Amino acid sequence: MKTDEDRCREYGVPYDPTITRPAVYQQSGWKCHLCGKRVRKSLKYPHPRSASLDHIVPLSWRKDSPGHVWGNVALAHLRCNQSKGARFAGSTKPAPRKPGIVTPLWKLRLTLFAGTAALFYFNAEPTVLTIAAVLCILSVVPQRKVRRRRRRAWWKL
Template identity: 40%
Template sequence: MRKGPKPERSCRECQRLFTAEYGDKRRAFCSDTCSARNNHRISKGKKRAAEHGVDAGRIDPIAVLERDGWRCHICGGHAPRELRGTFAAEAPEVDHIIPMSRGGRHIESNVACAHRRCNIEKGDGLALEDAEPARRWVHR
């Protein structure tokens, strides 16, 4: 039988360290609030995909941003984690590479990290392979 202090783990939502209660070994969130916030964020994308009539998968935005190293796929700049959820121009967001309005699916391989400013500027544009970087996204 294991004795000593229980190991701390990081909350999947707020990254705060917490200790799970006895019998709750699989708990991934420090509170019910963090769990609800995470579920809301993930289900929001599925709801939008249904509105556009495209396939949808369960995507965790934080996992996508971590996968991309918190770098904007449009300009290549760093997107600071501490700005996530703010209205700052450099705030990291999840961007659909092929927009859902153009038939792009809401799946992990079709999303990437982008600055809020870059995402707004791109809008529902599509990538042009032969365009110079400053004019890479166009609306068709």
């Protein structure tokens, strides 16, 4: 399992070695900063209500994250921290990501359209042109998204 220092090195963000989990937990008064409820000291990992160290602005945001510094760490329940994920505390939107300019689907579409144009230019058989045109149309028709069911965690069973 990676330490906070390893994660900071991986994401290229600052790391303050003076920050320890007991110090953060004591500073926050054993109260979860996400839900506001008390965190019991006696509960240990992997209990969902056990204490965990939360980075308010996630380390994975790289340049937008202040890093592992005193203003960016807080105590949270393990369940609260995991449900927050790589989002800003209080935000429902995921971390900002730059979309790729040319996705594999668009590469396929460009290839299909270019191939169809070449077939038309070189006077291909009508059946071949029809098949190529149908493939082009089918590549643009939106696909229905399949909703995946989330598995319930072992502590909710």
